[in-house]
Amino acid sequence: xxxxxxxxxxxxTEMGQEVTLRCKPISGHNSLFWYRQTMMRGLELLIYxxxxxxxxxxxxPEDRFSAKMPNASFSTLKIQxxxxxxxxxxxxxxSRYRDTEAFFGQGTRLTVV
Amino acid sequence: xxxxxxxxxxxxxxxxENLTVYCNSSSVFSSLQWYRQEPGEGPVLLVTVVTxxxxxxxxxxxxxxxxARKDSSLHITAAQPGDTGLYLCAGARAAxxxxxxxxGTRVLVxx
Numbered sequence: 282x283x284x285x286x287x288x289x290x291x292x293x294t295e296m297g298q299e300v301t302l303r304c305k306p307i308s309g310h311n312s313l314f315w316y317r318q319t320m321m322r323g324l325e326l327l328i329y330x331x332x333x334x335x336x337x338x339x340x341x342p343e344d345r346f347s348a349k350m351p352n353a354s355f356s357t358l359k360i361q362x363x364x365x366x367x368x369x370x371x372x373x374x375x376s377r378y379r380d381t382e383a384f385f386g387q388g389t390r391l392t393v394v
Numbered sequence: 395x396x397x398x399x400x401x402x403x404x405x406x407x408x409x410x411e412n413l414t415v416y417c418n419s420s421s422v423f424s425s426l427q428w429y430r431q432e433p434g435e436g437p438v439l440l441v442t443v444v445t446x447x448x449x450x451x452x453x454x455x456x457x458x459x460x461x462a463r464k465d466s467s468l469h470i471t472a473a474q475p476g477d478t479g480l481y482l483c484a485g486a487r488a489a490x491x492x493x494x495x496x497x498g499t500r501v502l503v504x505x
Binding site: 285312314316323324326329336337372374379380382383384385386387388 | 424425427429434435436437438439442482484486491492493494495496497498
């Protein structure tokens with residue numbers, strides 16, 4: 282298996298633009314997580330899905346953030362409109378169950394100018 | 395305040411020295427995991443501990459889960475530059491609960 286695949290690896294966008302981050306989890310994994318990592322706040326859980334259903338989105342900072350998982354092999358995290366404070370590395374991770382080993386993608390480094 | 399507190403936040407040592415990083419909580423965890431993250435990459439699992447008092451060794455790395463399952467430590471013997479990275483602990487409060495990550499310890503091993 283290729284592991285968790287995220288795209289793009291890097292994204293630079295202007296404030297106010299819409300940003301869509303994509304993730305392909307490992308086949309057979311039931312749980313998918315979106316994290317945001319910054320030096321100041323560390324690794325923060327934004328939202329996680331179990332069997333494609335959003336279970337806990339309490340970490341989503343604002344209504345500007347939304348996430349979908351239309352099927353077991355694809356998820357998106359959208360920010361609209363983006364702001365400079367959204368600049369961070371966004372990770373997607375998947376696991377067989379929500380408390381077992383999490384396999385992380387390589388992340389998307391987002392810069393909003 | 396984070397559910398899992400890691401200390402120290404940053405550690406810089408010379409090659410060959412030993413180091414210990416800690417992961418503490420006031421809550422009990424059913425299991426605890428340690429991850430290492432290298433620059434430009436996502437965290438990668440090193441070990442999972444599930445039993446209070448459990449000790450696991452991975453080459454020069456020794457992981458211990460506290461008897462009360464509220465804390466854990468990672469000890470590295472004779473550190474090497476390749477051990478440089480961000481060490482993260484993560485725990486599940488109960489089986490089936492999502493993982494909660496600590497703030498991480500950034501380790502720099504200088505040659």
